[in-house]
Amino acid sequence: MTTPSKPSTRPIGPFQVSPIGLGCMNLSHAYGQPPSFDDAERLLLRALDLGVTLFDTAALYGFGANETLVGQVLAKHRSRFVLASKCGMQGVQFPDGMKRVIDGRPETLRASCEASLQRLQTEVIDLFYLHRWDKQVPIEDSVGALADLVRAGKVRAIGLSEVSATTLRKAHAVHPISAVQTEYSLWTRNPEIAVLQACRDIGAAFVAFSPVARGFLTGKVRDVAAFDAKDIRRAMPRFAPDNYRTNLALLDGVAEVADEAGCTLAQLALAWLLHCAPHIVPIPGTTRVDHLEEDLGALRVRLDQEQMARLDEIVNRHTVRGPRYNAGNQAEIDTEEFDA
Numbered sequence: 330m331t332t333p334s335k336p337s338t339r340p341i342g343p344f345q346v347s348p349i350g351l352g353c354m355n356l357s358h359a360y361g362q363p364p365s366f367d368d369a370e371r372l373l374l375r376a377l378d379l380g381v382t383l384f385d386t387a388a389l390y391g392f393g394a395n396e397t398l399v400g401q402v403l404a405k406h407r408s409r410f411v412l413a414s415k416c417g418m419q420g421v422q423f424p425d426g427m428k429r430v431i432d433g434r435p436e437t438l439r440a441s442c443e444a445s446l447q448r449l450q451t452e453v454i455d456l457f458y459l460h461r462w463d464k465q466v467p468i469e470d471s472v473g474a475l476a477d478l479v480r481a482g483k484v485r486a487i488g489l490s491e492v493s494a495t496t497l498r499k500a501h502a503v504h505p506i507s508a509v510q511t512e513y514s515l516w517t518r519n520p521e522i523a524v525l526q527a528c529r530d531i532g533a534a535f536v537a538f539s540p541v542a543r544g545f546l547t548g549k550v551r552d553v554a555a556f557d558a559k560d561i562r563r564a565m566p567r568f569a570p571d572n573y574r575t576n577l578a579l580l581d582g583v584a585e586v587a588d589e590a591g592c593t594l595a596q597l598a599l600a601w602l603l604h605c606a607p608h609i610v611p612i613p614g615t616t617r618v619d620h621l622e623e624d625l626g627a628l629r630v631r632l633d634q635e636q637m638a639r640l641d642e643i644v645n646r647h648t649v650r651g652p653r654y655n656a657g658n659q660a661e662i663d664t665e666e667f668d669a
């Protein structure tokens with residue numbers, strides 16, 4: 330029987346965090362209408378009460394609104410959790426509105442950190458990620474700027490998001506990298522090519538974002554036509570109706586494993602990640618307290634090697650239909666990708 334080496338915490342750089350953290354993005358944008366302030370507050374405080382000690386936000390989310398929300402709700406509980414935020418991709422005002430811009434220049438990262446500290450109502454960000462590597466700027470320069478922020482006491486540890494193993498090693502030579510945050514779940518397996526191992530080699534945590542596949546792996550997202558007009562999944566090929574119909578059929582086999590393990594599909598998806606390796610920390614996002622409670626129930630799930638192997642066989646890069654990103658978003662990232 331494979332059990333997740335499940336101490337009650339997992340390490341990220343100098344910190345010990347709950348094995349499942351909370352992604353806060355969708356409290357401000359991404360998948361349809363965000364919740365009211367009161368509902369978002371209830372969710373964040375419930376997560377804290379349930380023992381979540383890693384909260385993940387970014388300057389980008391809601392173009393600052395997500396950090397503001399996290400600051401307003403959690404600043405008074407600051408000593409109880411590890412606060413992670415991100416820079417290097419943010420909203421910039423143009424004549425025709427706010428746009429998402431990748432900018433990894435040192436002066437931009439410094440200014441972004443100051444703005445984040447203010448919005449988060451804190452004196453220091455525990456884990457500060459470069460959200461995307463800006464390919465116009467050497468990674469050494471961007472990470473050098475983050476290292477200066479550590480020395481200035483504004484940031485405690487540095488992370489990277491969606492980078493290749495090569496970029497990670499270059500960055501790590503400038504300053505220790507405590508975490509890499511990249512999409513990882515049964516249906517997005519690219520980190521298995523090199524980054525998971527590179528993190529192990531350098532002693533970094535691997536923070537798995539979109540760990541329930543943006544809802545797909547919960548089995549509760551059936552009708553993609555019902556997505557809100559601004560839902561970012563509308564631009565993702567795997568959620569295109571034809572592809573999604575094929576992908577949904579994979580869940581029948583997954584549901585059988587969930588039944589055997591006595592858990593829900595969402596819990597199975599998270600338990601699969603926790604069992605894959607002890608340096609993995611998934612950060613599911615939700616707007617609902619009942620979903621939060623369900624997701625944290627994954628900590629109690631035990632999977633054996635045969636079940637892990639069966640899941641691997643049912644949902645993998647050969648069986649999932651459609652790339653995860655469209656061409657525009659794909660061009661922005663730096664991860665190793667499978668050939669086909």
Ligand SMILES: NC(=O)c1ccc[n+]([C@@H]2O[C@H](COP(=O)([O-])OP(=O)(O)OC[C@H]3O[C@@H](n4cnc5c(N)ncnc54)[C@H](OP(=O)(O)O)[C@@H]3O)[C@@H](O)[C@H]2O)c1
Nearest residue numbers: 352353354538539540541542543544595613614615616620
């Ligand atoms: N570094 C990056 O570039 C990057 C990119 C994307 C995300 N992230 C981070 O990763 C976090 C999580 O990723 P994500 O939000 O994209 O994907 P996710 O956690 O895989 O999925 C979130 C979606 O799943 C639904 N969901 C969650 N638990 C559920 C449950 N038990 N039952 C039914 N539905 C459930 C949520 O809907 P409900 O609200 O209805 O529960 C939401 O629509 C984000 O909040 C963000 O912090 C980072």
